[in-house]
Amino acid sequence: MQVLLKEINKSFGNLKAIDNVNLLIEDGEFFTLLGPSGCGKTTLLRIVAGFCKPDTGDIFFGNKKVNNIPPHKRETGMVFQNYALFPHLTVFDNIAYGLKARKISKQIIYSKIEKILDKVQLKGLEDRYPGQLSGGQQQRVALARALVISPQVLLMDEPLSNLDAKLRVGMREEIKRIQKDLGITTIYVTHDQEEAMAVSDRLAILNFGKIQQIGTPSEIYFKPLNSFVAGFMGSSNLIKVNVIDYDPQKSLLETEVNGNRIYVKSDKISDKELIISLRPEWIKIADNESNKKVNCFSGKVINVTFLGSVLRYKVEAFKNLIITIEIQDPQFYEIKKEGETIFFQFGVDRPVIIES
Amino acid sequence: MRFAYEFDWSVLWRHPYGIWILKGLLVTIEVGLLAWIIALILGIFIGTLRITTWRWMRFLGTAYVELFRNIPFIVQLFFWFYAGPMLFGEKLAHQINRIPDLNFYVAIIGLGLYTASRVAEHVRAGFASISRDQYQAVLSTGMTQVQMYRYVIIPYALRIIIPPLTTEFLTIFKNSSVAMTIGLAELTFQSYRIDAVTFHGLEATTGAMFIYLFLGLSVVKFMGLIEKKYKIKGMVGR
Numbered sequence: 001m002q003v004l005l006k007e008i009n010k011s012f013g014n015l016k017a018i019d020n021v022n023l024l025i026e027d028g029e030f031f032t033l034l035g036p037s038g039c040g041k042t043t044l045l046r047i048v049a050g051f052c053k054p055d056t057g058d059i060f061f062g063n064k065k066v067n068n069i070p071p072h073k074r075e076t077g078m079v080f081q082n083y084a085l086f087p088h089l090t091v092f093d094n095i096a097y098g099l100k101a102r103k104i105s106k107q108i109i110y111s112k113i114e115k116i117l118d119k120v121q122l123k124g125l126e127d128r129y130p131g132q133l134s135g136g137q138q139q140r141v142a143l144a145r146a147l148v149i150s151p152q153v154l155l156m157d158e159p160l161s162n163l164d165a166k167l168r169v170g171m172r173e174e175i176k177r178i179q180k181d182l183g184i185t186t187i188y189v190t191h192d193q194e195e196a197m198a199v200s201d202r203l204a205i206l207n208f209g210k211i212q213q214i215g216t217p218s219e220i221y222f223k224p225l226n227s228f229v230a231g232f233m234g235s236s237n238l239i240k241v242n243v244i245d246y247d248p249q250k251s252l253l254e255t256e257v258n259g260n261r262i263y264v265k266s267d268k269i270s271d272k273e274l275i276i277s278l279r280p281e282w283i284k285i286a287d288n289e290s291n292k293k294v295n296c297f298s299g300k301v302i303n304v305t306f307l308g309s310v311l312r313y314k315v316e317a318f319k320n321l322i323i324t325i326e327i328q329d330p331q332f333y334e335i336k337k338e339g340e341t342i343f344f345q346f347g348v349d350r351p352v353i354i355e356s
Numbered sequence: 357m358r359f360a361y362e363f364d365w366s367v368l369w370r371h372p373y374g375i376w377i378l379k380g381l382l383v384t385i386e387v388g389l390l391a392w393i394i395a396l397i398l399g400i401f402i403g404t405l406r407i408t409t410w411r412w413m414r415f416l417g418t419a420y421v422e423l424f425r426n427i428p429f430i431v432q433l434f435f436w437f438y439a440g441p442m443l444f445g446e447k448l449a450h451q452i453n454r455i456p457d458l459n460f461y462v463a464i465i466g467l468g469l470y471t472a473s474r475v476a477e478h479v480r481a482g483f484a485s486i487s488r489d490q491y492q493a494v495l496s497t498g499m500t501q502v503q504m505y506r507y508v509i510i511p512y513a514l515r516i517i518i519p520p521l522t523t524e525f526l527t528i529f530k531n532s533s534v535a536m537t538i539g540l541a542e543l544t545f546q547s548y549r550i551d552a553v554t555f556h557g558l559e560a561t562t563g564a565m566f567i568y569l570f571l572g573l574s575v576v577k578f579m580g581l582i583e584k585k586y587k588i589k590g591m592v593g594r
Contacts, residue, residue: 051492071495084493087588088512097507098497131590142493149497 001061001152001185002027003048008057010043010209017043018054019209025187030179032188034196035206036232041189042157044206048187049155050074061152074153077146081158083138085130091117091141092126098149116144119178136167143175147182154179154186160195172199193233197221205229226354230277237278237323239351243270252348258319263294265349276351280312280326285333286345296345299323301336311335315342367556368563377560380546381567387463387542388529394468395528396521399475400514404505406480417476424473429466430534436466437538463535463542471528478520482513515586522579526572533568543567 003025010018017040025031033041046052048059050071059066066074085094092113099109117123120140130138139159146154159175160168176199179186190196196203197217205212205220205228213225224230227238241255241262246269253266255276264276286296299317306312311330315323325344327333336342367373405417424432437459441452452458486509494504514521536545547564551557 046492049492049496051495071492072498072500074496075498076496078493078496080489080493082487082489084487084489086490086508086512087591088515088586089508097494097499100507101497101499101503129589131588145493145497155496 003153003185003187004058004060005044005048006058006060008044008047008054008059010040010047010052010054017209018047021057021209021211023204023211023214025185027185028183030176030186030188030199030201032190032196032200032203033206034190034193034203034232035212036191039206040209041191041206043209045155045157045187045189048153049076049078075149075151076153076155077149077151079139079142079146079154079156079159081161083130083142083162085138085141085145087130090127090129091122091133094130094141095145095148098145102149112148113144116148119147119181120144120174135163136171139163139171143178147178147184152185154184156186156188158190159188161190161192168195169198175199197233205232207232223352224277224354227275227277230352230354235280235324237280237283238354239276239278239318239321239323241274241276243272243274253353257321260297260318262351263348264351264353266353270353275354277354278323278346278351280324281328282350283323283325283344283346285325285327286343288343293345295348296343298341298343301338301340301342304335304338306330306335313342315344317344361558363559364554364556365559367550367554367559373550373554373560376546376549377543377563377567380541380543380564381571383460383540383542384529384532384571387460387467387532387535387540390464391467391471391532392525392528394465395471395475395524398468398472400479400510402472402476403479403483404510406476407483408501421473421476424470425477429470429531430537432470433463433466433534433538437462459535459538459540462538463532463540467528467531467535471524471531474524475521478517478524479510479513481520482517483509485516486512515588518579518583518586522576522583525579526575529571529575530568 003023005021005023008018008021009016019040021044033044035041043052047054050066050069054067061074089097095113095116096109099112104112113126114123117126120143122137122140122144125133125137130141133141139162142159156175160171163171172195188196188199200217202214202216203220204214207228213220213229215223220229221233224233224236230236230238239257239262241257243253244256244261245254246252246266247254248269251265251267253264253270255262255264255274262276286293297317299315301313302316302322303314304311309329311327311333313325313327313336315325317323323344325342368377402417402420405413406421408414440462441449443449444452455461491504491509494508495501499507532542533544535542536548539545541549543564547560548557550560554560
C-alpha cells in the first residue's frame with residue numbers, strides 16, 4: 001500500500017510540530033523518519049495512524065484519502081516504544097483481541113496466531129503474561145499483535161529504544177527480515193541514525209518539523225544536503241571556507257581557511273563562502289615529509305579515544321578548529337598522546353560541499 | 357474496679373433482643389450488597405463516560421460525580437425519601453409512598469447512587485494509570501472505542517483499583533447505618549432500640565461495633581481473595 005502525505009502542517013500552540021511535509025512512501029518500502037527528539041517524527045507517525053489530526057494537508061493510502069477515517073478503521077498496525085502490551089492478558093490474548101474484534105472464527109484465530117508466533121519466534125509462550133517475558137520477547141509480542149491483523153501499513157515508533165544494545169541489533173535484523181518476508185509497507189520512527197541506516201530502504205531526516213533530506217541511507221551519508229544532515233547522520237567535520245579560485249580544467253576549487261589551502265573537487269564554481277563536510281574516517285594520518293602535498297595539514301592532538309576497532313583523535317588544526325579523525329583498525333598505528341603534533345591528509349574528492 | 361453502672365451483656369442475645377440484632381444485621385447486609393451492585397455497575401459506567409472522546413458524555417459523567425459526591429449522604433437520603441416520590445408526579449407519588457418497606461428500597465438506591473460517584477472516580481483513576489499508547493495500541497488493532505473499554509481497558513483498570521474498591525465496599529456497610537434516620541431497622545437502629553427498652557445502650561452499641569468490625573474484616577478478606585485471583589503477573593501485589 002502506497003502512502004502519500006501532502007502538504008501536512010500541524011501546530012501545538014505556538015510550536016510548529018510539522019512544517020509542510022510532503023512524502024511519498026512506495027508500496028512495500030521500509031521507510032524511516034529520522035531526527036532528534038522533538039523534531040516531529042512521532043507526530044507525523046501519529047498523523048498517519050489517525051491519532052492526531054493535521055491542521056492542513058491530506059493523507060492517502062493508495063488512492064484513498066484517509067483524513068477522516070478513524071484510527072481503528074485505517075488498517076494500520078502499530079508498535080510502540082514501551083510495547084503497550086496488556087499485562088492482564090496472556091501473550092495469546094494480547095495478539096488475539098484485534099482478530100476477535102473482527103469477529104473472525106476461533107479456528108482461524110488459532111491458525112493465524114500460530115503462524116505469526118512462528119514468524120516472531122515466540123512459539124510455546126502463548127500462555128505467559130507480559131510480566132513474565134523479557135524486553136525482547138515483549139517487543140516480539142507487540143510486533144506479532146500489529147502484524148496478525150494483516151495491516152496495510154505497519155507503523156513503528158522507536159520500537160527498539162528500550163532494549164539493550166546487543167538485542168537491539170539482533171531485533172532490527174529480525175524486523176527487517178519479517179518486513180521483507182511479508183512485503184508490508186512500513187514507516188519506522190527512530191532517533192538512532194545507525195539503526196535507521198541498517199533497516200531502511202529510504203529515509204527522511206526531520207528537524208524542527210521540516211524534512212531536511214530524503215534518500216537511501218548511502219545517498220544521505222555520502223551526499224548530505226545541509227550541515228544538519230551531515231552532522232546528524234554519522235559525525236562530520238564541518239569547515240567554513242572562503243573560495244579563492246576555480247580551475248575548470250581540473251574541476252578543482254581552491255579554498256582557504258585561516259591561511260590554509262584546501263582543494264575540493266567540484267563541477268562548478270560556487271559562492272564566495274561555503275561549508276565543506278569531511279567525515280572523520282575520510283581523513284588519513286600522514287608522515288612529516290608529506291607536509292608539502294595537497295590537503296595535508298598538521299595539528300595538535302587534544303583528545304584520544306580508543307574504541308577497539310576505531311581510534312579517534314580530536315585535533316586542533318587550521319589555527320582554532322577542532323577536527324575529528326578516525327582510524328579504522330588501529331592495531332599497527334603508533335598511538336599519539338595528547339599534546340603531540342599530528343599530520344593528516346585527505347583526497348580532493350573527499351570533502352562534500354553543502355549548502356550552509 | 358467498680359462501676360456504679362451494672363453491666364448486662366445478655367441484652368445481646370436475650371429474647372427478643374438477640375433476634376433484633378440478627379434482623380438488623382440481615383438488613384444491613386442486604387442493603388449493603390444490593391447498593392454495592394448498583395454502585396459498581398453505575399460507577400464503572402459513569403467513570404468510563406468521564407474519559408470518552410465524546411464531549412457531552414464526558415459532561416454528563418462529570419455532572420453526575422460532582423452532584424453526588426458534594427452533597428452529604430444524609431441529605432441525599434432525606435431528599436430521596438421525602439422528595440423523591442414527588443419527582444414522579446402527584447398521582448404516582450401517592451402510590452410510591454404506599455409501597456411497604458419504602459425506606460429499605462430508598463436506602464439501597466440512595467446509597468447505590470451516592471457510592472457510584474465515588475466508584476466512578478476510582479475507575480477514572482484506573483483509566484488514567486493506563487498509558488495513552490495502550491489505548492492507541494488497541495484502537496490500531498481495529499477495535500472500536502466501545503469494544504476497547506469492554507474487552508480490554510475496563511478489565512485492566514478494575515484489577516488496578518481493587519484496593520480502593522475494597523474501601524468503598526466496606527464503607528457501604530458502614531454508611532448503611534445512616535438509613536436509620538429514615539426509619540430503616542438496620543443494625544444501628546436495632547442497637548438504639550435495645551437501649552431505649554433496656555437502658556443498656558453501652559452493651560448494645562459495643563455489640564454493634566464488633567459486628568461492624570467483623571463485617572468489615574470479612575469484606576477485606578473476601579476482596580483479598582479477589583485481588584489474589586486477579587493479580588497481574590509481574591506486577592506488585594499483596
